[in-house]
Amino acid sequence: MKNISYSIATFVLLTLIGCGNKNNSESTSEEVKGSGIIITQDQFDTNDLILGSLEQRTFPKMVETSGMIDVPPENRASVTAFMGGFVKKTPLLVGDRVKKGQLLVVLESQEFVQMQQDYLEVFNQLDFLRTEFERNKTLFEEKIASQKNYLQAKSNYETAKARYQGLREQLQMLNISPNKVEQGTIVSEAAIYAPIEGSITKMNVSMGSYVSPAMEILEIIDNDHVHLELTVFEKDILKIKKEQKIHFKIPEASDETFNARVYLVGTSIDDAKRTIKVHGHLEKEEGNFLPGMFVNALIMTDTTKTWALPAEAVIESEGTAYVLKLIGKTDSNYSFERVAVTQGNTYDGFTEVRGTGLNETDQFLTKGVFDLIGG
Incomplete structure (x- = not known):
């Protein structure tokens, strides 16, 4: 069954590459041997594939919350x-x-x-x-x-x-x-x-x-000074401190991420909802925000260092995350192995990666993975 899956992926890649390089079809052959994926040097160069290794990256610990754009009482x-x-x-x-x-x-x-x-x-x-x-x-x-x-x-x-x-x-x-x-x-x-x-x-x-x-x-x-009015649940209250970074989006209006900082943390809990209010100031008051707009926000409460790969290197297929690990290289071919990994948070273009047998000397395909193993 594995060979059949790889053959289908190989056929997709050959079709994509063949469409973009019809005049050189004889140089775009790909083979599947055992559990590996073989890519020729011509394919690697023509499709701008890139290799990379694990990096130590700083990932924030986030508290998910929501709220709205508001203005001060004055x-x-x-x-x-x-x-x-x-x-x-x-x-x-x-x-x-x-x-x-x-x-x-x-x-x-x-x-x-x-x-x-x-x-x-x-x-x-x-x-x-x-x-x-x-x-x-x-x-x-x-x-x-x-x-x-x-x-x-x-x-x-x-x-x-x-x-x-x-x-x-x-x-x-x-x-x-x-x-x-x-x-x-x-x-x-x-x-x-x-x-x-x-x-x-x-x-x-x-x-x-x-x-x-x-x-x-x-x-x-007066919209000249808008701010965030967020609602944080009781379980996360002790993690929230003044000056922590906030990343937020207006889901109904834009995919853009905006930045703010925690300015005030409420001092009393809503007995019915078990929540507390957090007041955030925008770092740049731009974007034509209007009071009443709903926001989804992430409050950065702490950071941790861990191994990571570019987000494009990790592909999820049938509920499992995979990376392509380089297992062999000759003058004309690259051999890759599909390795299942546990992915963590994604931040600033990188995704946390944890897996058995991975180390910092390994090399992985960091661009073009989707074309090989799909999503």
Whole structure:
């Protein structure tokens, strides 16, 4: 059965080589002897086959995890209204870029008018109440007025002053100028401005819709600083340390591997899931990452040195990994033996290899193995 398998592999290789070198077909003969694979020097040269030996390589020990792209809390803003109102103006759409302080939404409400009227009323009373308080204080100190009148005047003034300050703060929260109200200018509209710079990611209102104080009008996210928010299981928690390297991919968007480092390790475990949060900073913030993107990540917790071959030298066939070991060489032929090995991790183009009878002086075919023994 082994000879039949090797004959099939030989036929495949002869077909591939013959197609690329029809004018020199007489020099592309291959033989199978015993358990070996014979390759001629012409075949070796024509197909750019390469020999190599075992190398001591450093392989990282990895913790597999997953998570998502996120932004710091200060880079995410949920915009709400301090008072309810109807949307009168909203010039923005999802995806629009806004600057800090830029107009987002204009609300209109009768409540805004009433608040300004109340403020103006208190403002106009304040001077009178202060004068009354100061007059009664003087009379009380001179024992002319009663303590009751003095305390009543003080209470009236202090109450009005507190209401004045409270209404003034509320108007400023609505971006309505108290100074203009004091001059008699009353408006029915209140503007909402961007608290941060960023892009609109959610828009939950439209023209004429009513906005309540608890409702999120829109969301702004600044993508200038994104980070990784990973979830690590309890069994791996003690292996994770600050500054460890992270390799991650966005499986739904790209096959490219990106780099990051552990920045913070959570200090409490999720009781239900038995996991902990790990915060990672990207080494280069490029790639158009968006908050919410799912990531698969490997955290490098330690390293170990072991024997390895280029990844291309190890081929898996029918559930078993094989390499082609050079067992003989003449001026015209190379003889290879298919050797079963145990493969470990693959990193930086090399694969860990463990097998009986392998040593550092052995030579292996490191390029073209797939064409000979298949996958």
